Amino acid sequence: MEISINGDTYLVDSDPSELLVWVLRDELGLTGTKYGCGIGLCGSCTVHVDGVATRACITPLVAVADKEVRTVEGLAETEGGLHPVQQAFLEFQVPQCSWCMSGQMMTAAAFLSRNPDPSDEEITEAMTRNYCRCGCYARIKVAIARAAQLTRELP
Amino acid sequence: MSEVSARTGRRWRVSRRGFLIGAGVAGSGLALGIFYGIPEARLAIARSLDNSAAPGRVEAPPDVWFEISPADRITLYLPKVEMGQGVHTALAQIAAEELEVEWGQLGVVQASTARGLRDRTGTASSNTVSSLFIPLREAAATLREMLRAEAARRWGLELHQAVAMDGVIFRSDRPSERLTYSQVVEGATDWEVPEDAPQLKPVREFRYIGRSMARLDLPDKLTGRAVYGFDVRVPGMVYGAVARPPRLNSRLKRAAVGRAAEQPGVVSVVAEEAFAGIVATSRKEAYDALEGLELEWEEGGGVDQADIIRLTTVQDGKGVVIQREGRPAAALRRGRIVEAEYRTPMAAHAHLEPQAAMVDVRPDKVVAQVATQSPDAMRDALAELLGRPKERVEVTATYLGGGFGRKLVVESALEAARLSAASGRPVHVGWNRTEEFRHGSFRPPTHHVLRASLGAGGAIQAMEHQLASGDVAFSLLPAVAAVVMGADFGAWRGATIPYQIPHRRARSQRVELPVSTTWWRGLGLLANTFAIESFMDELAVESGEEPLTFRLNHLGEDELSERIRRALIVAAEASGWGERPSEGRARGLACCIDVNTVVAQVAEVSLEPRGRVRVHRMTAAVDPGLVINPDGVRAQTQGAIVMGLSSTFLERVMIRDGRVEAGNFDRYPLFTMAETPEIDVHLTGTGSEPYGVGEPPIGPVAAAVANALFALTGERFRELPLVLEG
Ligand code: FES
Numbered sequence: 005m006e007i008s009i010n011g012d013t014y015l016v017d018s019d020p021s022e023l024l025v026w027v028l029r030d031e032l033g034l035t036g037t038k039y040g041c042g043i044g045l046c047g048s049c050t051v052h053v054d055g056v057a058t059r060a061c062i063t064p065l066v067a068v069a070d071k072e073v074r075t076v077e078g079l080a081e082t083e084g085g086l087h088p089v090q091q092a093f094l095e096f097q098v099p100q101c102s103w104c105m106s107g108q109m110m111t112a113a114a115f116l117s118r119n120p121d122p123s124d125e126e127i128t129e130a131m132t133r134n135y136c137r138c139g140c141y142a143r144i145k146v147a148i149a150r151a152a153q154l155t156r157e158l159p
Numbered sequence: 160m161s162e163v164s165a166r167t168g169r170r171w172r173v174s175r176r177g178f179l180i181g182a183g184v185a186g187s188g189l190a191l192g193i194f195y196g197i198p199e200a201r202l203a204i205a206r207s208l209d210n211s212a213a214p215g216r217v218e219a220p221p222d223v224w225f226e227i228s229p230a231d232r233i234t235l236y237l238p239k240v241e242m243g244q245g246v247h248t249a250l251a252q253i254a255a256e257e258l259e260v261e262w263g264q265l266g267v268v269q270a271s272t273a274r275g276l277r278d279r280t281g282t283a284s285s286n287t288v289s290s291l292f293i294p295l296r297e298a299a300a301t302l303r304e305m306l307r308a309e310a311a312r313r314w315g316l317e318l319h320q321a322v323a324m325d326g327v328i329f330r331s332d333r334p335s336e337r338l339t340y341s342q343v344v345e346g347a348t349d350w351e352v353p354e355d356a357p358q359l360k361p362v363r364e365f366r367y368i369g370r371s372m373a374r375l376d377l378p379d380k381l382t383g384r385a386v387y388g389f390d391v392r393v394p395g396m397v398y399g400a401v402a403r404p405p406r407l408n409s410r411l412k413r414a415a416v417g418r419a420a421e422q423p424g425v426v427s428v429v430a431e432e433a434f435a436g437i438v439a440t441s442r443k444e445a446y447d448a449l450e451g452l453e454l455e456w457e458e459g460g461g462v463d464q465a466d467i468i469r470l471t472t473v474q475d476g477k478g479v480v481i482q483r484e485g486r487p488a489a490a491l492r493r494g495r496i497v498e499a500e501y502r503t504p505m506a507a508h509a510h511l512e513p514q515a516a517m518v519d520v521r522p523d524k525v526v527a528q529v530a531t532q533s534p535d536a537m538r539d540a541l542a543e544l545l546g547r548p549k550e551r552v553e554v555t556a557t558y559l560g561g562g563f564g565r566k567l568v569v570e571s572a573l574e575a576a577r578l579s580a581a582s583g584r585p586v587h588v589g590w591n592r593t594e595e596f597r598h599g600s601f602r603p604p605t606h607h608v609l610r611a612s613l614g615a616g617g618a619i620q621a622m623e624h625q626l627a628s629g630d631v632a633f634s635l636l637p638a639v640a641a642v643v644m645g646a647d648f649g650a651w652r653g654a655t656i657p658y659q660i661p662h663r664r665a666r667s668q669r670v671e672l673p674v675s676t677t678w679w680r681g682l683g684l685l686a687n688t689f690a691i692e693s694f695m696d697e698l699a700v701e702s703g704e705e706p707l708t709f710r711l712n713h714l715g716e717d718e719l720s721e722r723i724r725r726a727l728i729v730a731a732e733a734s735g736w737g738e739r740p741s742e743g744r745a746r747g748l749a750c751c752i753d754v755n756t757v758v759a760q761v762a763e764v765s766l767e768p769r770g771r772v773r774v775h776r777m778t779a780a781v782d783p784g785l786v787i788n789p790d791g792v793r794a795q796t797q798g799a800i801v802m803g804l805s806s807t808f809l810e811r812v813m814i815r816d817g818r819v820e821a822g823n824f825d826r827y828p829l830f831t832m833a834e835t836p837e838i839d840v841h842l843t844g845t846g847s848e849p850y851g852v853g854e855p856p857i858g859p860v861a862a863a864v865a866n867a868l869f870a871l872t873g874e875r876f877r878e879l880p881l882v883l884e885g
């Protein structure tokens with residue numbers, strides 16, 4: 005089966021029922037997408053499927069056929085660059101262990117593309133289903149507000 | 160030769176022979192290493208530190224060392240692991256300070272055990288920065304002095320005329336003439352280690368220590384490049400899955416391969432006494448094939464929550480006395496006696512990266528990459544399991560997606576080793592979330608009985624804390640420790656009474672449980688502080704005193720009391736303690752001392768419809784002594800408070816019929832962004848010595864919240880998690 009990830013086309017021979025998180029991580033070596041619970045609750049495995057934040061641990065491979073998958077490895081527009089969300093997470097030194105952070109950033113990036121000027125409450129509402137055991141929530145929140153600002157300032 | 164504590168900072172008496180250096184070795188122009196650890200820090204320089212050196216060639220490989228590359232890149236090899244606490248960055252700051260290099264020149268590499276890592280304690284108990292603060296500076300300063308001496312020799316100048324700054328040595332008489340560190344190294348053939356201990360910088364001259372340097376590990380972490388235990392991939396690697404018992408204590412009686420070997424993707428099947436597992440080409444195939452095994456398990460006891468609670472109960476007057484001042488027994492029979500009991504439950508570490516390891520058992524050596532807090536102990540455990548000499552087992556710690564004490568022991572590495580030995584392939588075992596919940600190890604449950612005698616005027620005359628706890632540190636020590644010590648010292652963290660009360664006693668009782676319990680962030684600190692600081696609040700109410708004043712009244716004149724006083728006052732003032740909270744809100748206060756760090760916190764809470772508690776704000780004052788990285792201390796405090804709140808309101812591991820009820824986050828939710836309050840952190844630390852910061856701030860959280868709830872509702876909450884009736 006052919007799937008498109010971060011703009012590249014991959015030919016994978018995994019079973020179509022195999023879950024996307026394992027195809028990405030174990031088959032393709034895109035280990036930036038993390039596993040935390042396997043039941044869609046923690047958000048660590050969040051990727052974009054046609055721009056929509058999607059939990060890869062409950063998404064079978066077949067569901068992304070003909071769709072565009074984006075992972076943290078392809079979040080930045082340019083090779084070696086940073087997406088405004090990554091830039092803001094760096095600026096506010098958000099991560100601790102960072103296991104949850106790919107999922108946090110992918111969730112945030114999809115959210116900001118729909119809502120470029122969110123209120124604090126809207127950020128919380130969008131992010132509250134992503135666990136961070138290290139407790140970086142306060143920083144995640146301010147960094148997303150900052151990322152929104154950075155995005156608006158883009159030419 | 161004699162060894163000298165590098166901690167004392169005095170003259171080293173180590174003979175020169177102990178300081179042989181390999182200079183000019185490809186890839187590492189000059190290397191200088193140190194030993195540290197228990198009981199004494201040792202200083203030495205390893206010779207021959209090129210990457211290809213067989214362990215045997217380095218007679219005494221160091222624990223921590225520097226390498227200067229020909230491109231003037233300086234690499235600091237560390238045994239301490241990075242699990243989000245920012246220690247690699249903090250240690251780099253400490254090293255850069257004395258080495259006199261530019262920040263961008265320094266990189267940190269996690270050393271593998273084959274490079275001589277001897278970190279007996281592992282990365283735990285918030286001791287990383289405090290234990291390495293002096294040894295690392297002395298090593299860095301020694302290296303700098305050697306470079307200066309060599310440059311001076313080459314120029315024919317006195318030592319003081321060769322000045323080190325930003326990775327360069329220049330002549331004081333002709334500042335434009337300079338050599339980079341690597342240029343100094345390049346021309347040198349013979350190195351001498353100064354006989355005198357180098358002068359360490361005074362605090363006021365620090366330029367990296369005390370600044371919020373950006374974390375070195377974040378660029379890789381934010382782009383998905385950082386490699387954690389679960390992310391390890393090596394050529395030829397396959398995946399392992401292990402058969403799990405139906406109940407906590409049911410052992411495998413008989414195992415047969417059954418149909419497992421014929422399942423798709425299966426590489427090999429292990430069916431041994433007490434262990435059965437599958438190796439397959441994908442995780443799914445490995446887990447699916449477990450179904451094909453023929454396994455017979457012992458019934459296992461049907462333990463229930465009630466059994467855990469019954470076992471975890473203080474027996475009056477039993478256990479090890481861990482604090483005694485005055486004559487508490489007699490004093491507790493006089494005056495007005497107040498007594499209260501508190502409980503905390505078992506809880507899960509719930510690090511978001513489940514434990515994981517890759518182990519490759521080859522005929523001649525064993526190579527492992529593991530998300531472990533203790534690579535050294537891991538190496539020993541693998542050597543023992545496989546019957547191999549330790550020198551032929553190499554463990555490299557990866558980044559950890561959270562550890563919190565749980566990853567001091569990584570069972571998945573031992574499982575991967577058995578499966579790799581059987582299959583002849585490198586095997587990765589990464590537990591799923593259900594394995595973490597059902598087959599893991601937990602924060603132990605505790606029970607506390609507090610008793611005090613109030614004198615006339617409301618002063619506490621005597622106080623006693625009796626604690627019963629499941630094992631914490633004993634889980635990692637030889638059984639003999641339990642016999643010798645009688646009670647688990649890990650459970651004692653925060654268990655002694657810090658106030659100046661004439662008669663004081665604390666006792667700890669060991670509880671043996673049918674469930675595995677272990678190290679947790681702060682060990683017993685959260686539970687003990689919840690009990691002691693809630694009780695202090697109760698006593699304040701009993702004596703009709705305002706809680707802050709009541710605490711201040713029971714502090715002494717010593718330095719520690721002074722630090723507690725300052726933290727309490729700073730937290731109280733910043734929280735608006737003196738002013739009335741807005742309608743429907745109340746505040747509560749608590750403090751603790753842990754690993755010499757002092758923390759005070761104020762919680763501000765209200766009640767929402769349907770009996771839900773809302774925490775609006777947590778104000779913390781933290782005094783960790785000398786602060787290495789202020790932003791790092793703030794981050795650790797914020798994180799510990801969130802974890803503490805999660806424990807305060809949500810977390811409890813329940814046992815029913817010999818099983819852990821929760822198998823995933825659906826039955827064991829964690830705190831989320833929506834519940835997280837505003838967190839305001841104030842650093843009140845001073846001095847010239849850093850203490851720990853990873854754990855102490857978790858101490859006061861539950862007590863501060865429970866005390867605030869009492870102020871709001873008049874109801875006293877003596878059990879975690881706090882559950883409101885109705
Ligand atoms: S791993 Fe997918 S939501 Fe937790």
Ligand code: FES
Binds near residue numbers: 102104105138140
């Ligand atoms: S940074 Fe560790 S789980 Fe979020």
